[in-house]
Amino acid sequence: MPETDNPTPRTRVVREPERGVYHRDEVYGILDEGFICHVGFVADGQPFVIPTSYGRKDDHLYIHGSAASRMLRRIDDGIPVCITVTLLDGIVLARSIFNHSMNYRSVVVLGTAMVVEDPDEKLGALRLLSEHILPGRWENARKPIEKELKATSVLRLPITEFSAKVRKGPPIDDEADYVYPVWAGVLPLEVVPQTAINDPRMDPMREVPPYVKNYSRKK
């Protein structure tokens, strides 16, 4: 795979083209930091956008869910989907209302998702999803059994047609506004893990494992 892919007319960033990012390395960095995507698909002419978790391996995204899920059943026969991942990094306060903005990194992947039928690939994808969200958990927990695997669908989407849009840094004001007497800058936002809450049905003496206590999305 080339390190840089050319965007298609559908994925090229038109507004604020300087925010467009097409390098796989940078796009994969965004995909690997997030773990919730929004899946878009069309049913009877109506678009639907549903949040779900995902994992990435090489040039593929994997999503999963109940085999009875309406979304998975709709998108598993090769209809076009859009998977969008958004990381919100901060609120950008300019002098003018007009130049207020957000700092963010978002990725859009267009394509067609296919059901993973091969049992080894399916189990591997479930492990990937688990380790993507919570590294270290797979080895600790009770692994899926046949009945559970049957009740789960896994879909694979090749990362072929994609782009990212990234805004970072301070506000950009109109030159004449820089003298306007108001605070300007960035309020960074971060998803921060809080103190873990024991399941009330668990022995309260059991210790919180390090992969929970030290959880962080930063690589």
Add this chain to the structure above:
Amino acid sequence: MPETDNPTPRTRVVREPERGVYHRDEVYGILDEGFICHVGFVADGQPFVIPTSYGRKDDHLYIHGSAASRMLRRIDDGIPVCITVTLLDGIVLARSIFNHSMNYRSVVVLGTAMVVEDPDEKLGALRLLSEHILPGRWENARKPIEKELKATSVLRLPITEFSAKVRKGPPIDDEADYVYPVWAGVLPLEVVPQTAINDPRMDPMREVPPYVKNYSRKK
């Protein structure tokens, strides 16, 4: 408007129906805590999902953007859209991999967005969007001028066909798994404002205003 709306076949929560929420009060509470939505629309048979900010007033959602925005130009002539708002509250660690989950609150609104043409409603919607994201900022900053208003499009979507899906609380394991010797519980996640960063082009003696210093999404 009735306090509870019946879901349509398109918005009824089918999987895990106990997670379905249709009360306007609860749905509006979710919409008012978030401020980033994902907008789904279809162009040439391909769904697109684009993140943007929003505001709510009564039974309407407002979004805005550049008048030159591809998305806004595509959805401003009455095509069906889906606006989804997702708040991620935590990672749910069960004893079995299969019963791992997320705590979240997500809202889906289906409908048709219309351009706001009336100048007063448009300015009001921009103020609403600004105050929804950062209450207190509008009065402090330089207000939009005619040229900026012309360069901005505002769209209105009635909140008529909608539902929310909510998961909260501890993991639910299969009864036989409760003896499995592993930590189980919830790792809560929260979007936390970090220390504000001054614009390097601003007088560094200018103080961070209270609406930035004490920023919180909780009402």
